[in-house]
Amino acid sequence: MRHGLRILAAAAIALSCAGCPTTQQHLLDSNVDQLRIRSIQTRVFDTTDRKAVLVATISTLQDLGYVVDKADADLGTVTATKLSGYSSRVTATVRPRGEKQVAVRASIEYNDNTVDDPQTYQDFFVALGKSLFLSAHQMD
Amino acid sequence: MTGCATHVPANLMQPAGDQLKLREQQSRRYETTDQTELLSASAALLQDMGFSIDEINKDLGVITASKMRSAVNPAQQAAAVMILLISAAGKNPQMMPTDKEQQMRAGVVVRPLGDGKNSVVRVTFQRTVWNTEGKATTQEMLGSDEIYTEFFDKLSKAIFLQAHDL
Numbered sequence: 001m002r003h004g005l006r007i008l009a010a011a012a013i014a015l016s017c018a019g020c021p022t023t024q025q026h027l028l029d030s031n032v033d034q035l036r037i038r039s040i041q042t043r044v045f046d047t048t049d050r051k052a053v054l055v056a057t058i059s060t061l062q063d064l065g066y067v068v069d070k071a072d073a074d075l076g077t078v079t080a081t082k083l084s085g086y087s088s089r090v091t092a093t094v095r096p097r098g099e100k101q102v103a104v105r106a107s108i109e110y111n112d113n114t115v116d117d118p119q120t121y122q123d124f125f126v127a128l129g130k131s132l133f134l135s136a137h138q139m140d
Numbered sequence: 141m142t143g144c145a146t147h148v149p150a151n152l153m154q155p156a157g158d159q160l161k162l163r164e165q166q167s168r169r170y171e172t173t174d175q176t177e178l179l180s181a182s183a184a185l186l187q188d189m190g191f192s193i194d195e196i197n198k199d200l201g202v203i204t205a206s207k208m209r210s211a212v213n214p215a216q217q218a219a220a221v222m223i224l225l226i227s228a229a230g231k232n233p234q235m236m237p238t239d240k241e242q243q244m245r246a247g248v249v250v251r252p253l254g255d256g257k258n259s260v261v262r263v264t265f266q267r268t269v270w271n272t273e274g275k276a277t278t279q280e281m282l283g284s285d286e287i288y289t290e291f292f293d294k295l296s297k298a299i300f301l302q303a304h305d306l
Contacts, residue, residue, distance in 0.1 A: 051199075055251055058200065059262075062166075063159055065281060067247035067264045073199035081245075083266045083279035088152060110148045123153035 032116065040118040042105045043125045043136035044097055050076060053102045054094045056131045064127065066090060086111050090124075103139065104128065165285060167262040168292045168303035175201050175250050175259055181298040182248045182261065185291070191246055201250035211242040211269045237271040244282070260306065263291055 025031045045053060057078055058068055066080035066088075076094040081087065089109040097103040106124055108115040115121075125136040156162070170178060176198065183193055183203055191205035220236040227233045244267045253260050265287070269278035292303045 054200065058202065058249055059251070062247075062249060062262060062264065063155060063163060064153060065156065065162075067204070067245060067266050067281075068202050068249060069204055069247075070195050071197045071200045071202045073197060078200075081266075082281075083268060084281060085279060086149075087268075087276075087279050108153070110152065115148050115152070117148050119150075120148055120153050127153065127155060 029114065032114070037114070037116060038105070039139060040116070040121050041107055042103055042139050043128075044101050044103050044139055045129070045132060045134045045136060046100065047102055047132070047134060048096070048100060050094055050096055050102050053104060053132065054078065057092050057094060057104065057128060060124070060128045060131050061090060061092075063131075064124070104136075162283075163262070164306055165288050166264055166283065167260055167306050168295075169253060169258050169260050169306055170296075170299070170301050170303060171258055172299075172301060173252060173257065173259060175252065177299060178250045178259055178261055178295075179203060179248075181295055182250065182263075185294055185298060186246055186248070188294070189246075191244075203248040204245070205247075206243055206245045208241060208243050211239040213239055237273040237275070239269050239277055240272045242267050242269040242278075261292070261295065263288065 021031050047053065051073065054071075054073065054076055058071060058080075061068065061078065061080040064082070065084060066082040069079045069081055069089075071078045077091065078094075079089065079091045081089050088111070090106055092104060092106040094102060094104050104125070106121060108120060108124070129136045172178065179196070179198060179201055183196065183205075186193065186203065186205040191207045193203060193205050195202065195204040216238050220238050224233055224235050244265065247264045249262045251260055252258075265282040267278070267280060267282055268276050271277045296303045
């Protein structure tokens with residue numbers, strides 16, 4: 001009887017993981033729609049001042065409770081971590097887009113998973129836009 | 141189902157209610173445009189506090205530092221021993237995992253205020269605590285009025301400038 005219960009429990013665990021990604025899928029994130037993710041992670045601002053956008057990204061992340069881990073002005077990247085009963089990590093890249101715009105891409109991790117909820121990104125870009133006094137546009 | 145879905149808190153990227161208060165607590169204004177001086181004084185101060193510098197970016201005015209410290213808590217240890225003694229009467233007595241070590245991190249960001257005269261320094265602290273099983277038991281931001289005030293008092297002394305509220 002006890003043996004039977006164990007087999008049942010093992011089967012239940014196996015079943016609950018049936019939809020889980022393999023190591024290769026985890027590595028390449030090949031099971032997610034990468035175009036969709038890129039579009040919800042990216043916004044464009046009408047400014048040519050890339051450094052100002054980078055500095056505003058850092059202050060916005062600080063306001064949201066993140067501590068900056070690394071930042072590189074030449075490459076326009078910032079990585080920051082938030083610990084608040086959970087751990088969340090953000091990497092933002094700021095690069096020029098054409099002559100008149102700057103594109104910001106933020107990828108947010110929450111407890112070892114990529115966040116794919118568009119509203120979370122929208123909240124971030126609204127906060128960033130406020131500190132820049134600019135509004136964020138979707139990429140077309 | 142436990143599955144693989146992630147539940148992200150709805151307010152992950154929303155400003156907290158005390159955001160402004162936190163920003164004021166964590167920031168001071170200095171009447172200087174010499175950000176390099178502020179950065180190197182902050183780095184020296186973090187060293188005084190036992191931190192090792194992990195990253196510095198001069199252009200963006202960012203310093204990240206960390207240190208490992210013991211997280212052993214006598215009260216928690218005592219509770220674990222009590223439980224062990226009580227459970228010793230049973231068949232398989234077990235020692236409950238207790239907090240063992242912690243990593244404390246500090247982040248300093250120095251930026252020009254934008255008026256051509258002043259700079260702003262903002263400092264934040266956070267920590268992760270691991271238990272005897274290597275599991276993270278606490279992940280939190282640290283900070284209180286006393287901590288920030290002491291930090292900025294020491295920074296002011298190092299650069300011979302008075303710290304102002306934002």
